[in-house]
Amino acid sequence: NAGVTQTPKFQVLKTGQSMTLQCAQDMNHEYMSWYRQDPGMGLRLIHYSVGAGITDQGEVPNGYNVSRSTTEDFPLRLLSAAPSQTSVYFCASSSWQGHEQYFGPGTRLTVT
């Protein structure tokens, strides 16, 4: 089991560029989530999905889009990158029964 994988590990974007952060899990988990981690603020939920074809907004969704076409994949799209989106991004997944979330290794994104 690879668990939760994320690509890329590091990315530098210019303001206004778009990109997609990839996330995949091989544990057949129904739930998948995206978080951002900023210094002094812990992790904040961006978007989440409770199954293929179903997504919903979290605490800080503005500037991000998601889709869930398969159980395994949950990409996060930055539509027009802004310096305020400089952060570390984590993807996570969980089963209904487990409740604890399993995290990917994170992506450090810098927007200049």
Next chain:
Amino acid sequence: AQTVTQSQPEMSVQEAETVTLSCTYDTSESDYYLFWYKQPPSRQMILVIRQEAYKQQNATENRFSVNFQKAAKSFSLKISDSQLGDAAMYFCAYRSGGINDMRFGAGTRLTVKP
């Protein structure tokens, strides 16, 4: 919305000693789960321990144990026999029983002195 508060931005402990990290939360729900995650410099989020709100017994995992006070909405983590490898950021997290929303505290940076 539920909030999670970690009032200790930084803590330090001597190797082999015991340290307690504090966490309080605010909720009106009765069905929920609480977690402590460890984040070492590698950035990987690692589950340390979990507690179901309906369980009165405090969870224990080897050297890690919690003091869960449901009425006081308090969920502290005790690390016994601290080791150098315990040095990390520790995050307290709350998850409602019914939905996927997980709320994190701001974290406590733990330093272990040899």
